Amino acid sequence: MKLQTLKHKKWKFSPIPNIEESSFNKTLERFHAMGVNGLTRENIQNSLDGRMLNNNGPVILKIETGSINERDIPGIEEVKERIMDLEGRNNYTNETISHMKNKLGQDEVRYISFEDINTRGLTGARNGQSGSKKDTWGIYAYNKGVHFEEDSQEVEISRGGSHGVGKIASNAASDLHVMYFANCDENGEQHLGGTVQLIEHVYNGQAFRSTGYFTDIEVYDDNSSKFYPYENNFHEVFQKDSRGLKIIIPYFRKEYDDEKAIIKSICDSFFIAILKNELEVHVNEEEVKKDTILNYVKDQDYYNQDITEAKKEFTPLYLDTYLEAPSREIIVSNGEEDFQFQLYFKYNEEIPKGRVAIVRTIGMKIEDFKVTGNATKPFNAVLIGGSKEDAYLKSLENESHTKLSKDHFSDTQLKRLATRFINNLSKEIRKVIEEAIKQHNPTDGLMDTKDILYVVETQLKKDLENSMGTVKINNGKSIVKSTGKQSKKERRNKRGGRKSEAKNEKNSPQRKRDPLKWQKSNKEMDNTQEEGKKLYSAHPEMVERVIISDKEMIKFDFTKSDQLGGEKVCDISLSIIDGMGVEYTDEFKIQNNYQEILDVNAAKRCAYKKNVIQGVQIKDGVAQLQLKLRKTFNRSLKFIYYVEV
Structure with a gap:
């Protein structure tokens, strides 16, 4: 299929000689497994990364769920045609394609949108696929595995994104793996783009790559081409008329479509940013901000308020710890550098599982960190570092920003340093835990055990008497166990005869100790x-x-x-x-x-x-x-x- 023919299509797929890859992008599967938590986390993080640098107010994110008529989704008929032509070559791919085809032909389609305010939006949309690092539209719209880097090193360090794969989280939330993004830049110019993640496929006799772009294209005399965005004249759901970015995901997965789960995800990952008034999130009619977050976190309908049941969800504990517990400095080394963190720590014997919320300076929690050997100790903690610490934590994050890991490093030395840091982090927090345990459970030292020993000794004697006979010497040569019975002569010789025995029994009765x-x-x-x-x-x-x-x-x-x-x-x-x-x-x-x-x-x-x-x-x-x-x-x-x- 010639490029001139492609120009008339709303969605652009790059032609290839033949199909080599027959599977869906593996990152789709990973984000799909993370559910609504991965979706909200990635899009909120992107909004925080795009914050206005000279604005002291919070980033405001509006999340809206609703329904839209399928015919109002830009270029959707072209996507549907390609899905009908998809052919799977393994069980997983066949199952996914079958699921996608079953979602076609709906009159009303569920969607979710993320619209941010007090953010910069994307720049350089008119330049299209320029390749310039300053044109963030081209990086966001057309490059996979790449993220824009800030000119300011301090701002770049604080940003949440680093792997450049988070954009695909929005595709994973759609039954058709399709998403759109509307942008309004500093000049008020409005554009709409989008991506769809399929598999390599044949369409009208031509093989194409798996990723499609909702974009215009300019074809030159030498048959080369360049992508340019569409000006945004589409349905109001896809409109963005104030500076910033808006993500729209149609065919929103049913299992994601849960307002309460969305709100909990916001509180779980961004409670620090919200408490510091750096983030405010509106979910339909609900508002999660500095003045209201406790209304949700302390609500039994959202979180179990019984501390003794805090085994998987720790957000109520984290908020209490951060707001009430004093902070202390701990130093963690990776063997080459020392990193200084503030640790907010609370010890409470009612807590069944001990976890540490590791938080970036952007206000995003990375993970519920388990201290080695102390996962069931009764404590709760929040760990936050400075700019230097943030940069190192950022380098340790996995691609979904949910765990500190060494596994993504190829360099042996970097992997060794990461391992040492993670181990030392456990070690330093373990010291704090042990100190708290000693303070709350002081060593008892010596005890007066006279009564205890009396009871044990008396019982031991009785047990021995009942279970075995008297031990005696056999001809002075060996020790043998007797039958436990004594002859009349032995008893008479030992106790002075029958009368003496009876007299002794009468005059010396066995004493019973009253408790x-x-x-x-x-x-x-x-x-x-x-x-x-x-x-x-x-x-x-x-x-x-x-x-x-x-x-x-x-x-x-x-x-x-x-x-x-x-x-x-x-x-x-x-x-x-x-x-x-x-x-x-x-x-x-x-x-x-x-x-x-x-x-x-x-x-x-x-x-x-x-x-x-x-x-x-x-x-x-x-x-x-x-x-x-x-x-x-x-x-x-x-x-x-x-x-x-």
Whole structure:
């Protein structure tokens, strides 16, 4: 097909001698797998990159979803004709082509558009396919894998884009892999372009490349050609009459068409830019900006507000950490250079998964970073660097800007440095985590274990006696296990005969240790002990204590004690014991550590005074308490419990 014939077509595909590649662009598949998150992320990042350099106001992005009549989509009939001629040569390609063909022939087509304000838009549209780095229209419209570079090194470093493949995210969001972009430049000139991603195909007997461009073409006498954009006189959905860029994606995928998911994606990736008033996003009638972002992040309809369930979505935690936690400086080296970051860090034992939001200075989160060996530690953090740090993070990003990686480096030394940096990043944050754990869970040191050892030793003796016989010497030569039975003579010789044995048994009965020990009155206890009541300390064997989430369960088993008799009610007091076994009777205050105390047997709340829980019901020799913890409660505390009746 001659170039002169192509000139009359709205969509231009480059002719090739024959088909060599029969698959769709692999990047389409990667962005398709990322869903609406990849789509919104890429287009918002592009808008932030195009911000007006001398404007202090936020970049405003308007996202709109709706329906348009298929006949109002520019040049769509040509795209449909080519899709009908596509031939797949593997299962994946056949499936994709079949899906595309099934979407043809709709009267009304769903679309999404991204229109930015307070941005520069694209320059040099009238120059078309110029090849100049200053003509951003030519780079954006006609070059794959290339991104425009700013004259200012500082501005270029801060930009989100670097791989030049993000544009295809919009194609991936369309069932037909088609997208359009409307531009209004600083002179008010308005143009419309577009791309479609197919496979290499034969059309009217001629083979063509996979990518088509919605563009005009100028053909010269030597049969060479050059692309030029169309002036924008198309349907209002494709209009852009204020400076900036507008992306329009028709045949919007059904699985992407979710307003709530779009809003969550905005909050997840750009919460820092929004909080710093550098970005404002309108999604249909909803507005996500500095003054409203908390309305969405703190809304149960958008995010689960239960901290204990924060296992995949961490945005509510990140916002709290960034807004409330103090920052500290950490230095991370790649072996050749040191990089300084500000780390906003919060430790909370209710958090089930520890993650670090790594954020570029543009305000875009790269990833929920897992600190090696600490993915299940109870913390949350936000990491932000300066210009130098931003440049290095940018070099480490994968092509979808969602992860720090070494894999895209070809140079062995750069890959080694990247690996060292990522490992050292984990190492430095791990130090902060370990420090926080020590502060919130101080080492107990030594404990008074006399009672524990007594119980263990006594039980061990009983177990040994039951399981094996007496060990004795056989003729002074070897050790053998006896049957455990003694002859009458042996017993008589050992215990002085039957009478002596009976007398000893009568006069020396086996003592049974009561798990409740009576306490003498003392000045420290007198402050809480009521007159006429007896106070007992509870042996550890009778107390079962467990902490689950924000609740503590304590069970007191008095069935092995003779001290309480038929008592039905008791008071229980708590006293802290430190790692050295030293007791502090008046340092623990119930009201500072527990929100409420429930008597499980009575199914009602308990009253308390200072460190004494009053009126606890005893049922079948057992008392049970359920205590709701305050956030300030130190879970590592050890207690001695006193029972008062």
